[in-house]
Amino acid sequence: MTSDVLIIGGGVIGLACAIELKLRGANVTVLCRDFSAAASHAAAGMLASDAENIPNEAMLSLCWRSRALYPEWTAKLEKLTGLSTGYWPCGILAPVYQQPETRTNDQSPAYWLDKSAIELYQPGLGADVIGGWWYPEDGQVDNRALAQVLRNAAQSLGVELKDGIKVEAIAQQQGQVIGVQTNTGLIRAAHYLLAAGAWANELLPLPIRPRKGQMLSLQVPEFLPELPLTRVLFGENIYIVPRRNRSIILGATSEDVGFTPHNTPGGIQSLLQAAIRLYPQLENYPIQELWWGFRPATPDELPILGNSHCPNLTLATGHYRNGILLAPVTATLIADLIWSQTADSLLTNFHYSRFQSQASTTSMLTHSANFTNGNRTNLSTNLSLPSSEFHIQDSGLIIAGKTFRSRLMTGTGKYRSIEEMQRSVVASGCQIVTVAVRRVQTKAAGHEGLAEALDWSKIWMLPNTAGCQTAEDAIRVARLGREMAKLLGQEDNNFVKLEVIPDAKYLLPDPIGTLQAAEQLVKEGFAVLPYINADPMLAKRLEEVGCATVMPLAAPIGSGQGLKTTANIQIIIENANIPVVVDAGIGAPSEASEAMELGADALLINSAIALAQNAPAMAYAMNLATVAGRMAYLAGRMPIKDYASASSPVTGTITA
Numbered sequence: 001m002t003s004d005v006l007i008i009g010g011g012v013i014g015l016a017c018a019i020e021l022k023l024r025g026a027n028v029t030v031l032c033r034d035f036s037a038a039a040s041h042a043a044a045g046m047l048a049s050d051a052e053n054i055p056n057e058a059m060l061s062l063c064w065r066s067r068a069l070y071p072e073w074t075a076k077l078e079k080l081t082g083l084s085t086g087y088w089p090c091g092i093l094a095p096v097y098q099q100p101e102t103r104t105n106d107q108s109p110a111y112w113l114d115k116s117a118i119e120l121y122q123p124g125l126g127a128d129v130i131g132g133w134w135y136p137e138d139g140q141v142d143n144r145a146l147a148q149v150l151r152n153a154a155q156s157l158g159v160e161l162k163d164g165i166k167v168e169a170i171a172q173q174q175g176q177v178i179g180v181q182t183n184t185g186l187i188r189a190a191h192y193l194l195a196a197g198a199w200a201n202e203l204l205p206l207p208i209r210p211r212k213g214q215m216l217s218l219q220v221p222e223f224l225p226e227l228p229l230t231r232v233l234f235g236e237n238i239y240i241v242p243r244r245n246r247s248i249i250l251g252a253t254s255e256d257v258g259f260t261p262h263n264t265p266g267g268i269q270s271l272l273q274a275a276i277r278l279y280p281q282l283e284n285y286p287i288q289e290l291w292w293g294f295r296p297a298t299p300d301e302l303p304i305l306g307n308s309h310c311p312n313l314t315l316a317t318g319h320y321r322n323g324i325l326l327a328p329v330t331a332t333l334i335a336d337l338i339w340s341q342t343a344d345s346l347l348t349n350f351h352y353s354r355f356q357s358q359a360s361t362t363s364m365l366t367h368s369a370n371f372t373n374g375n376r377t378n379l380s381t382n383l384s385l386p387s388s389e390f391h392i393q394d395s396g397l398i399i400a401g402k403t404f405r406s407r408l409m410t411g412t413g414k415y416r417s418i419e420e421m422q423r424s425v426v427a428s429g430c431q432i433v434t435v436a437v438r439r440v441q442t443k444a445a446g447h448e449g450l451a452e453a454l455d456w457s458k459i460w461m462l463p464n465t466a467g468c469q470t471a472e473d474a475i476r477v478a479r480l481g482r483e484m485a486k487l488l489g490q491e492d493n494n495f496v497k498l499e500v501i502p503d504a505k506y507l508l509p510d511p512i513g514t515l516q517a518a519e520q521l522v523k524e525g526f527a528v529l530p531y532i533n534a535d536p537m538l539a540k541r542l543e544e545v546g547c548a549t550v551m552p553l554a555a556p557i558g559s560g561q562g563l564k565t566t567a568n569i570q571i572i573i574e575n576a577n578i579p580v581v582v583d584a585g586i587g588a589p590s591e592a593s594e595a596m597e598l599g600a601d602a603l604l605i606n607s608a609i610a611l612a613q614n615a616p617a618m619a620y621a622m623n624l625a626t627v628a629g630r631m632a633y634l635a636g637r638m639p640i641k642d643y644a645s646a647s648s649p650v651t652g653t654i655t656a
């Protein structure tokens, strides 16, 4: 049975929404790559609407509403499952070392305790604590217990939970989501909810970045029969969250390092130092566990909630530091929106379009896929007719969740002048242009001012690692490329064309180095488009490690030899669940068309355009050839026969 609502992501947000939708009568499926990797497991579980000192009024209202829902919400879940969530309205105490300035948010109920009052209220604080704020309405929940309770509750209500399923792309057609492409095939539903936390940006161009937090827990020693702490301590660069089960959670660092895993000595040391200063007796408590997680951070630190560019896709992500707190209100507002089409007025403050003017790429969200290959489509042929004219639908090229109308990508090298390059890019109708990060950074000949030469609000930059001979080199240059795209206004561009090429004569890529670099870059949150020899096994391995496309070569770069690897490219296309982009070696439009007729999803052509006598005219010809090849592929080629077969009927002919 097709679900009414399919939810991408099984953290607290996805699960809480699933339960509210199910309770309203929807059939719900939750797809989750890895339940245990969610930020929801890594968090501290503070419900800190007041202690967080939130300056944004709408956000403060949202947090207050959610905190107010907590007692009833957790009671409902506990009744459904018979399990405890560890909800504890214990209040939060925020000790300080210096006389505080006036509080930024004076609407929250907070009480100032001077040194003697705070010492009485919470004995054992560090000697240099001079007083503190008491936030009696804040509290905590055991977020791991909560996640488990949510899973059990969802299951008991009949929500279909599918773990280990990775959504690779959200397939869109004519402004609607038509399914999600997963590692197990296409899955369809009537409505879709994106709740993928820090990974949401892999599927849609939303400005969400991971913000890593390292954590650890201690154990209250057995010789202490009573809990020494019974409320959360919210200090400078540290919070100490005592659980009823005698664990004490210490958190958390805040690091902008992408999806870099592991705890580090520096991170843990900073937490321990700050914790011991605040509550010195922790020095002797046994360490229980270390872990880390990734907060889904947006540029303004507010979540993204509500409608998207597609009427059947809703967004609930970017909850940054407060997703555990915000789970119940998110679930209520989103379930009302999807199931009853009731939009709470608060939602307008959290709509994704608030980033539209800053993030050039958000305009990608509004492109509807059509059959023309770019913006300049004043063709005098029938190709300018809409695809519906031919009853052929094309979904557009979808890479890492972004949809592009054009299936031709170009480069910027080898042109005789910047102007010629600019005119050629326009004539090619391409929406993706690859740029060699190293050459731009070093202002190599022909690359001076290149970054500024194109309108990056219209063209998606594909930084490439050309010139890198090792995996390490390519990883470093990829990171520079991401920064370069950011500097040019593409905040959310995580694409990289991965080239690891140790050989200068044939420019053939190193398969092992490419795989190693791809694995690391995928972990760091890049959408990796690796340039490879046409090797079907390697293509599969790269797909398995999470690459966004594969880019097999037709022939060596810049050789213009045309399709020399047809048989292998055919096998790659047959087996791929990600787009196959034929890259390098195409010399003429007929070869471009041929590659598209085979079923390639896109092409990357540079030399054949740049080195043509009239580069813009050749770019235009490649544009037409790419469209023609794609259309021929979709139209279905006639079978090849051994013998002739007359075109006109053989019956009814005049006999002499």
Ligand SMILES: Cc1cc2nc3c(=O)[nH]c(=O)nc-3n(C[C@H](O)[C@H](O)[C@H](O)COP(=O)(O)OP(=O)(O)OC[C@H]3O[C@@H](n4cnc5c(N)ncnc54)[C@H](O)[C@@H]3O)c2cc1C
Binding pocket: 008, 009, 010, 011, 012, 013, 014, 031, 032, 033, 034, 035, 036, 037, 038, 039, 040, 041, 042, 043, 044, 045, 046, 047, 048, 165, 166, 167, 168, 195, 196, 197, 198, 199, 200, 202, 203, 212, 213, 214, 215, 251, 252, 292, 293, 294, 295, 296, 316, 317, 318, 319, 320, 321, 322, 323, 324, 325, 326
């Ligand atoms: C160290 C730390 C401390 C924190 N402390 C607090 C706190 O005290 N209080 C508080 O309120 N908040 C806290 N937070 C924030 C809170 O944890 C997050 O805001 C919240 O968990 C976000 O929930 P989510 O469901 O959106 O994302 P997540 O919990 O990250 O879940 C997202 C899920 O989606 C899955 N997924 C992603 N992409 C795909 C895909 N393509 N296909 C299938 N599945 C996919 C992931 O595997 C993951 O399981 C903390 C976070 C961290 C990291």
Ligand SMILES: CC(=O)[C@@H](O)[C@H](O)COP(=O)(O)O
Binding pocket: 410, 411, 412, 413, 434, 464, 497, 531, 556, 557, 558, 559, 560, 583, 584, 585, 586, 604, 605, 606, 607, 608
């Ligand atoms: C520009 C680029 O990224 C290369 O992969 C290459 O230049 C494309 O090949 P051709 O130049 O042979 O088209």
